[in-house]
Amino acid sequence: MKKLILIVGAILLIILFPLFTNNMYHLYLMNRALIHAILATGLVFLTGFAGQISLGQAGFYAIGAYTSAYFTVRLGLPIPIGVIAGVVLSVVAGFLLSIPSFKLKAFFLSLVTIAFGQIVWMLVINLTPITGGPYGFFGIPFYSVGNNMLSYGQVFWLFGGILLVSVFIMYRIKHSHFGRAMLAMNDDDVATETCGISTKKLKIAAFGFSAGLAGLAGALYAHLAGFLSPEPFTFFESSNFVAMAVVGGLRHMSGGVVGGIGLTLLPEFLRFGGWENYYLMVTSLIVIVIIIFVPMGLGPILENLFRKVFKLKRSNTKTL
């Protein structure tokens, strides 16, 4: 019952939103917010469920973006092929980045992932023939069906659908033997192994899944923006993605969605609400305040609100 209300509600929200606004900038911003939500959802899976850290998600984001741009512009392939190629390459990179996690934890693993992000960033800047380097990558095709370009509103529906499917996949995985094994690994590696579970395989899968979603987000971004520069792929962005997952709720199914959308829109609200000089500083302060006072993130708070509104009880077998 609760699930049904949630799914119908989410679909309605996605369908209705573009019909209530025709402000291009708002729609563009919402599309960026959905892209961030997809990426942050992958981080919730990796960090909140499987217990692994990545401060290098911008690296996968870049791999997805530049791969799809290269496939569509230089090789002249259709956008879906470019996006799939971007995802596949990111997943492979994710598999490789999972190898250090077999032995490393916490700070040491963070450092490796930061290094990974930096390596990709340096490649973006220096592999000029492929990426355009600091000059940028121009002329990336926008979403279209046949000869008709999609409107920002239609793109919103597309991204919203992709986000819903991503969250649904994550939900199903979490409530299965795979999800239980990942949550167990998050608590105790050795005890999980003694339950007959290969934690190496789980780590490979978790890194692959989150890298895939980051690569997907990057590819979707490339075709939305039509132009790529190295700027959105820096370490600053990686840490911003982690902030989204944490603010939304690392352990919560909706964490990536809430954090991704919230932290994309918040600075813009502030910027146009008379804080144009200080909006970045205020955003960071708000993040700090949320982390101190609501360490579980905003997702669980919204869930409780939702329960109160619809008068639902917590089921004892599954948690959202």
Next chain:
Amino acid sequence: MDILRTEKLTKRFGGVVANNELSVGISQGNITALIGPNGSGKTTFINVVTGVHPITSGKVYYKDQDISQMDINRISRLGIARTFQKIRLFENLSVIENVLVARKSFYKSGPLSVVLGTPKFRREESENKEKALELLRLVGLEERAYDSPTGMAYGLRRCLEIARALALEPQLIFLDEPAAGMTRDEFKVIMDLMIILKERGITILLVEHTMDFIKAVADWVYVLNFGQVIAEGKFDEIEKDPLVLKAYLGED
């Protein structure tokens, strides 16, 4: 027949030799006890045999198969389960989920069937839940199935850990001080449980300090000191062994 045997098993931590050329055999169907003073290498023995610590030298055979270099998870899937001296539960999972984690290797559904929610996956899920509930019933935790294990009484947490180990459907189980820190009643529960497991044909290796317990259940006893076996035999024989008395009580 020995279900598990070691050949000159040695484990060094830097300069400390925790297990020194141990050659022991565990008879199938028996309750074998491993006793010895603190630091004699009992827990290390369990950790080395179950793959938690890599072996320095020597061999471990399980049903004549060499498992010396295997990963922990493969050894576990062969049917060797264990509990830990300091209880290690998954605190973020419910009681029944703790048991279900150890059922993972019995699932055949891949990620695709999980995402699509195929009937096969649903059937597997309900079968394994049933199995987990059955184990919780055995250890007396059925009522608490959907509670969090955090904050549960020590004895119940120990029972949950044993239920989780049994979920692997093991043929051999290592119990590292299962009765330590237990009340009289909890102690009795564990002892009855061991008898039931033995009746079901599960081989048990027990590390314990409580002599009453060992006297009541153990078929065979190994006594370790400084990483070596100093005596073995039935409890009545061991009790009188001068070497054992010396190790425990010191020289007069």
